[in-house]
Amino acid sequence: MDTIIRVGGSAGDGVASTGQILARAFSRLGYHVNAYNSYQSVIRGGHVWYNIRVSEEPVESIGDRIDVLLCIDHQTAEVHAPLVAEGGVVVHEASKVDLSDIKLPKGAADIGITALEAAKEIGSPLLANVVAVGAVAHAVGLDPESVRDVIQAQFGRKGEKMVEMNYQALDKGYEFASQVEPIRKHGRVGPQRALIPGNEGIALGAMAAGLTFYAAYPMTPASTILHYLAQVGPDNGVVVKQMEDEIGVVNATIGAAWAGARAMCGTSGGGLALMTEAIGFAGMAEVGLVIVNSMRGGPSTGLPTKTEQADLWQMLGAGQGDYPKALVAPQDPHDAYLAGIEATEIADRYQMPVFVASDFYLSETSMTLDKELPPVDAIDRGAVVEKKEGDFLRYKITDTGVSPRSIPGTPELMFIAASDEHDEDATLISDVLAGLPNSLKVRIDQVDKRARKLDTLLKELPAPEIEGETGPILISWGSTAPILREARRQMAKDGVETRQLTLRWILPFHTDAVREMLEGETFYVIEASSSGQLEDYIRMRTGLWATGNVRRYDGEPFTPGYITTHFAPLVQEVVA
Amino acid sequence: MDTIIRVGGSAGDGVASTGQILARAFSRLGYHVNAYNSYQSVIRGGHVWYNIRVSEEPVESIGDRIDVLLCIDHQTAEVHAPLVAEGGVVVHEASKVDLSDIKLPKGAADIGITALEAAKEIGSPLLANVVAVGAVAHAVGLDPESVRDVIQAQFGRKGEKMVEMNYQALDKGYEFASQVEPIRKHGRVGPQRALIPGNEGIALGAMAAGLTFYAAYPMTPASTILHYLAQVGPDNGVVVKQMEDEIGVVNATIGAAWAGARAMCGTSGGGLALMTEAIGFAGMAEVGLVIVNSMRGGPSTGLPTKTEQADLWQMLGAGQGDYPKALVAPQDPHDAYLAGIEATEIADRYQMPVFVASDFYLSETSMTLDKELPPVDAIDRGAVVEKKEGDFLRYKITDTGVSPRSIPGTPELMFIAASDEHDEDATLISDVLAGLPNSLKVRIDQVDKRARKLDTLLKELPAPEIEGETGPILISWGSTAPILREARRQMAKDGVETRQLTLRWILPFHTDAVREMLEGETFYVIEASSSGQLEDYIRMRTGLWATGNVRRYDGEPFTPGYITTHFAPLVQEVVA
Amino acid sequence: MAETELTVKDLISDTKPTWCPGCGDFGVVRALQTALAELNIQPHDTAVISGIGCSSNLPHFMTPYGMHTIHGRLLPVAMGVKLANPELTVIGTGGDGDGYAIGAGHFAHACRRNVDMTYIVMNNQIYGLTTGQTSPTSGEGHTTKSTPGGNIEPPFNPIGVALAEGATFVARGFSGDPKHLQALVKRAIQHKGFALVDVFSPCVTFNKLNTFKWYKQTIYNVNEPPKDMDIEPHDPSDRARGFALSFPGQDRIGYGVFYEETGKLTYGEQDPTLHAGVNPVHDVKPRDVRALVEAMK
Amino acid sequence: MAETELTVKDLISDTKPTWCPGCGDFGVVRALQTALAELNIQPHDTAVISGIGCSSNLPHFMTPYGMHTIHGRLLPVAMGVKLANPELTVIGTGGDGDGYAIGAGHFAHACRRNVDMTYIVMNNQIYGLTTGQTSPTSGEGHTTKSTPGGNIEPPFNPIGVALAEGATFVARGFSGDPKHLQALVKRAIQHKGFALVDVFSPCVTFNKLNTFKWYKQTIYNVNEPPKDMDIEPHDPSDRARGFALSFPGQDRIGYGVFYEETGKLTYGEQDPTLHAGVNPVHDVKPRDVRALVEAMK
Numbered sequence A, B: 001m002d003t004i005i006r007v008g009g010s011a012g013d014g015v016a017s018t019g020q021i022l023a024r025a026f027s028r029l030g031y032h033v034n035a036y037n038s039y040q041s042v043i044r045g046g047h048v049w050y051n052i053r054v055s056e057e058p059v060e061s062i063g064d065r066i067d068v069l070l071c072i073d074h075q076t077a078e079v080h081a082p083l084v085a086e087g088g089v090v091v092h093e094a095s096k097v098d099l100s101d102i103k104l105p106k107g108a109a110d111i112g113i114t115a116l117e118a119a120k121e122i123g124s125p126l127l128a129n130v131v132a133v134g135a136v137a138h139a140v141g142l143d144p145e146s147v148r149d150v151i152q153a154q155f156g157r158k159g160e161k162m163v164e165m166n167y168q169a170l171d172k173g174y175e176f177a178s179q180v181e182p183i184r185k186h187g188r189v190g191p192q193r194a195l196i197p198g199n200e201g202i203a204l205g206a207m208a209a210g211l212t213f214y215a216a217y218p219m220t221p222a223s224t225i226l227h228y229l230a231q232v233g234p235d236n237g238v239v240v241k242q243m244e245d246e247i248g249v250v251n252a253t254i255g256a257a258w259a260g261a262r263a264m265c266g267t268s269g270g271g272l273a274l275m276t277e278a279i280g281f282a283g284m285a286e287v288g289l290v291i292v293n294s295m296r297g298g299p300s301t302g303l304p305t306k307t308e309q310a311d312l313w314q315m316l317g318a319g320q321g322d323y324p325k326a327l328v329a330p331q332d333p334h335d336a337y338l339a340g341i342e343a344t345e346i347a348d349r350y351q352m353p354v355f356v357a358s359d360f361y362l363s364e365t366s367m368t369l370d371k372e373l374p375p376v377d378a379i380d381r382g383a384v385v386e387k388k389e390g391d392f393l394r395y396k397i398t399d400t401g402v403s404p405r406s407i408p409g410t411p412e413l414m415f416i417a418a419s420d421e422h423d424e425d426a427t428l429i430s431d432v433l434a435g436l437p438n439s440l441k442v443r444i445d446q447v448d449k450r451a452r453k454l455d456t457l458l459k460e461l462p463a464p465e466i467e468g469e470t471g472p473i474l475i476s477w478g479s480t481a482p483i484l485r486e487a488r489r490q491m492a493k494d495g496v497e498t499r500q501l502t503l504r505w506i507l508p509f510h511t512d513a514v515r516e517m518l519e520g521e522t523f524y525v526i527e528a529s530s531s532g533q534l535e536d537y538i539r540m541r542t543g544l545w546a547t548g549n550v551r552r553y554d555g556e557p558f559t560p561g562y563i564t565t566h567f568a569p570l571v572q573e574v575v576a
Numbered sequence C, D: 001m002a003e004t005e006l007t008v009k010d011l012i013s014d015t016k017p018t019w020c021p022g023c024g025d026f027g028v029v030r031a032l033q034t035a036l037a038e039l040n041i042q043p044h045d046t047a048v049i050s051g052i053g054c055s056s057n058l059p060h061f062m063t064p065y066g067m068h069t070i071h072g073r074l075l076p077v078a079m080g081v082k083l084a085n086p087e088l089t090v091i092g093t094g095g096d097g098d099g100y101a102i103g104a105g106h107f108a109h110a111c112r113r114n115v116d117m118t119y120i121v122m123n124n125q126i127y128g129l130t131t132g133q134t135s136p137t138s139g140e141g142h143t144t145k146s147t148p149g150g151n152i153e154p155p156f157n158p159i160g161v162a163l164a165e166g167a168t169f170v171a172r173g174f175s176g177d178p179k180h181l182q183a184l185v186k187r188a189i190q191h192k193g194f195a196l197v198d199v200f201s202p203c204v205t206f207n208k209l210n211t212f213k214w215y216k217q218t219i220y221n222v223n224e225p226p227k228d229m230d231i232e233p234h235d236p237s238d239r240a241r242g243f244a245l246s247f248p249g250q251d252r253i254g255y256g257v258f259y260e261e262t263g264k265l266t267y268g269e270q271d272p273t274l275h276a277g278v279n280p281v282h283d284v285k286p287r288d289v290r291a292l293v294e295a296m297k
């Protein structure tokens, strides 16, 4: 049984902090939580809402209804009331919200509170949110103790007086709501759970795998990696640097990686565009670095605080020419942690750029972890040579595609890493050798060698597997996968059986395995791109045409309801 | 009957200027000429060669043999002598070249000249090249008068004395070679022909179509557009600006286009990478500009003076998100002129970025025109509104995808062109509207509207046609097409009939037509990319798998011989 | 341009500014509107070009033609606009991150190029729109989301760079001194050539250090220095002193006109095509290229 | 580093320089080799990072570790190297186009950041490798492939920008004055903090204007001005005068040390992670993140 709370107001109303207290109260009671923060590209005045879905089972999406709605302003009531479930509760700040012409669903209770006034009485208008939290907490059946626990954790450092005032505010909220019946009871269901957004997951994974350098330029929805690492980096051995732009970012990261650090950088589409030239340079010079690209609504500045999955081709087409790069797309914060580890290790061992693709929804939505985060036991730095023995050929032609490398500072193993084409010994062939008969072969051998990295890596990576027993195959990538899973479960209840395929590693790609899986099957692609970038990619890899698709590109995350509603007519078509 | 001359030496030896005199002598006699300049990324000392192929028929490639080889240095003899045809002639500078251990083909004549010494005697060591020209001209059966004609045209401005000394040098060269028989006679075969590299073709086309703004940052092999337009722009109404970098270039071009100029910029892969963010901005703000991307050996700095066709995915994936852009790839300088016109017009009329894809080989190889360049009679600026009548909605939803636009300076039609998503009236929806129910629809409508431009444009564009009657279909794009044509002709002589498909418009793409053409057919993709970017693209569009391919990525241009040699085993496979 | 006399109202668009109440940028848009009105430059003859940031939302709140471009690129876009149509009055408006971080390269080159335009930077010493990271002009020690332990880089000096690169009008205003700012913006627009107006424009939400109050206490008018500082009023023709004043002195930061040079030819006046009288917007027409082809024979 | 005494030969690689005979860059590589040898800095402890251009081929002609990066990006790459391994001596080497055109933004920021490294710009006032277009330092009127009618932009002033941005060592050399140059490069490497050495390094192939001879006639040592100029020797602690001297005066251009400031903390010394003693290269190891996860409960 899940419960969904939504808090809405205008930017500057403290919507997110209000929501976070509630979300944390649940996660600390052992609930699974999905806490999505919806905002606009403006600092004050825009419409903001925070959606908290909790359950004893893992939560896979933000859901499609609201059980308890908190309206800090009138617009919230207008926009969100239609989603309130039968028997739900609407809490509203009476000084700003007029529910008289808002249609509430059958049996919905309505609690007017004067949180602002109450807060001022207690001593500070800033406490209004806590008053509201109290009212919502009552409505949703949370024990005051569990909310106090969060307040203590959050404000404890600010002194007893502060905590005490917050408690008062909270009690006031409970009091406001006391006349309605809680929709259900929420007590402890297990040990506290960590509540982690996807970005923090990636950062934690990278740190577990020995990250020592992170550079970035602020850009939503990647900025929180910078904020988080700037905070924890100094105590965890990570140098963190905000550069003058994304070109500086990626090049500093390449410098650090070449010097021998484990290095990562993060950005969103516009910044990635600026990085593409240097990513190709890393491909050529064989420098391993991780690039996190958190996608948002495009093109261009687009919808900077909304979600989309339409940078696939940008990542695949990054930089001129042909060179190997890897691309992994995690689906939730736990998976983001794993991808952070894998990307960091693979970049270093394969000496090539590795993308971690996230999106606004995954990057900024806090979710509880349903499994422990596995630790990293040892670091394998790959083909690092520490002492000169015989000839050292930095770009030696090998079967794996990976050449031995030395870490600057090591005696006798000096070499020049160049963006021009070069021979095994790192000597340029672009200047006085290009086009000469020998150099033609050198060139081809180096191109082929670099390309072999992806073949070698592919063998390490598990092929994707189909979930489910029967029915058409629904394909997605990244953060859409869990939502799709929930949608499939709903459809199954309605008698529509489906299967699911999640493409986690986009590069290298298990072409043969996927082609075999899809050959002769009915399959659909569910993605947040108007042109169907993933669908195009699947066709490119397999030659197979999808039967249909569900695409979303209005900036909102998929919900199970969105998928089932849009998928239903497609299945009917096929059946008909 | 074709004749092939090759001049080789080291950078700084004046190889190109030597070759150019010879090439021009032929084109002024009415021959068809292909003059390819092969050099390295170094200013002095590298190995350089210049290949001139002439014929009374159109010349489609650099060919696969040499009839007359001029060796200015010893390395030239070592590298190129193996290509000299039976009965060919090798002219060599005796002071630098020792032919004793170079194997010449049967019946090849060998002319030693001491051009340097002779030049000094005449008055300047700089005349050595002209001495050599004389010797080659004799060997190839050119009348001295036809070479004098070029010298007069080239040096006339520098005064009679200069011309006279050149004539003397020329005569000296003829004298050196007098003991050998010319391989054949080359006299006038028609009126003078213009000898135009692909880059100049694009520039001329753009100018014909009313170009008024060009910006660039130097980058081989696009730089010659800048050099050419800097020269002729002021007299032809084109503002030409070298900016501080490619980001400045593309943004200045966007500014000029938005203001109402017809605007173009040019670069190669690395510069294009830097431009991608702004190209997406142009897509979003609906500003029409032309971007010439002349591809060279990648990845990264790669082989800066060598050819390749491996920026396809970079162009397709330019910038984050989904937005419409067009991409045309001309195959020779005449076609480059046409593409220059089309791109300039389409960018303006469709208010979107248009790529013209060239490559080192096409951009810098001078070729004669076999047809007149058609003039542009009138300019259609598309949906420009000149006077306010009713509501002006800059981003009006239309069936064609093209919205009315105003030119800044026009009263009452002001609007803000934004990189954020916006409504019909150019008001942002990213800040205080994003995510609200109405705005979801606004967003979807704008995305769909922009995407419709490509559907509309596709209807204007002729579908590609298959050349040839029977046999497997060989597919190529850009500068590879004419070479492939010659290769097919050769194969036909050997009894292997093939057909040919040239993909000129990559975006928008005649998916249905091409799929129909290829469905059930045996087809091969011939391209200068190691990963097979075009082959992947075709599969993405059509779902069809190529039977095989011929790829070249050592930096040298395709030749008919390269294609036939590599294609032969493929056909055998199929037959077997 | 002898159209009806403009009032500030004619410059105000229907779009209500989305800035936080109290944001310094309100003063900047008002100064710009006032200056344009006073100069009677018609909105349709004006192009206001911005980058990305809170400050870069400015064009939407005005009636002229405008472009709201991408982060850091307003200067090359504005230059393209001006060279394409020299008849337009071109104003660039952006933030300190936009102009001095990601846009720093274009900035230096725009200063030396002397394109006839005005560039107004709303310098709040912070990244506003991305919710409060260090900007290139943030002070040392400033704790922000990206420098929780305090910023360790000395601030970018836009006045100094502009002077080094030969910009012909270099000034700084303060949105808390509206009269001075309006006069400054007006003078900048009237200036023939590239005019930089760096404006201290406090971010009331994310910069709790460099507040209106802080600026009032910290800044002084270099052209009319307060008596207690005991320094000579700055003469804007003295570039070397302007440079010296671009660094803080006696713990105070200068504003006003640091440098003004008149009579220097603008880029547009020297461009050979424009010089020949071409207007790249109005003169788009089919061109006969036969003579050019002939020259290639 | 107490390894065997180095000689210049130990710094010369097997790759023969590909520069045109007579190119000014020969003098620069020699000065750098000499300085490193004299300072006895081992090649394996040194990283020479370049961009793209003729000048940027330099690392190939030396024995240290090196990166030949992409056009305009050597500064951020070098910064990444230095922050990752503060034990390395980091030298950036590039051209005027590389550093002051496409790299101008990084340049301004590197100057204020004070990373402990040396940046040597081979300033030939032209684009060499791309065969002779205008560079940001080309003089007004210079006719090049991209400005056949003459360059109309005043030259970029790297010395002035570096001074404005607070660089702690700002100097200019001339490859036609090898002794001075060697001493300068040595001093720059020894300097703790960011050191700029702009070197006039003539392009004998594409710049027929700014030749060795022209430089010899035009430049003067600001620290030891010729008598006929009748000016005071420049004291490198005087930044304001350094700025004034960064512009040509009496038709002559200064070289020498414009500014030197000692004692300022470097970026690396202030970075909280490095300050805690971390070496990001040697300290790559698995990290236990359980406490961090715990904090998110």
Ligand SMILES: Cc1ncc(C[n+]2csc(CCOP(=O)(O)OP(=O)(O)O)c2C)c(N)n1
Binding pocket: A217, A218, A219, A220, A246, A270, A271, A274, A301, C052, C053, C054, C055, C056, C070, C071, C094, C095, C096, C097, C098, C099, C122, C124, C126, C127, C128, C129, C130, C135, C203
């Ligand atoms: C290429 C790119 N990188 C990053 C961003 C994210 N971004 C938007 S505004 C901004 C900085 C805002 O600071 P500033 O320019 O000072 O403007 P302010 O909001 O303070 O007025 C950044 C980094 C972006 N839009 N594009």
Ligand SMILES: Cc1ncc(C[n+]2csc(CCOP(=O)(O)OP(=O)(O)O)c2C)c(N)n1
Binding pocket: B217, B218, B219, B220, B246, B270, B271, B274, B301, D052, D053, D054, D055, D056, D070, D071, D094, D095, D096, D097, D098, D099, D122, D124, D126, D127, D128, D129, D130, D135, D203
């Ligand atoms: C992004 C990008 N743009 C353009 C180029 C082409 N390019 C190579 S070197 C160079 C300029 C060379 O000038 P400079 O930096 O002064 O070095 P020099 O050759 O004069 O030593 C240019 C524009 C490139 N390699 N990459």
Ligand code: SF4
Binding pocket: A043, A044, C018, C019, C020, C022, C023, C024, C025, C054, C055, C124, C128, C129, C202, C203, C204, C205, C206
């Ligand atoms: S965040 Fe700061 S800069 Fe942005 S609108 Fe608010 S006060 Fe102004």
Ligand code: SF4
Binding pocket: B043, B044, D018, D019, D020, D022, D023, D024, D025, D054, D055, D124, D128, D129, D202, D203, D204, D205, D206
């Ligand atoms: S072209 Fe100029 S800069 Fe390049 S190597 Fe030759 S002389 Fe030196």
Ligand SMILES: [Mg+2]
Binding pocket: C053, C095, C096, C097, C122, C123, C124, C125, C126, C127, C128, C135
């Ligand atoms: Mg700011």
Ligand SMILES: [Mg+2]
Binding pocket: D053, D095, D096, D097, D122, D123, D124, D125, D126, D127, D128, D135
């Ligand atoms: Mg140079």
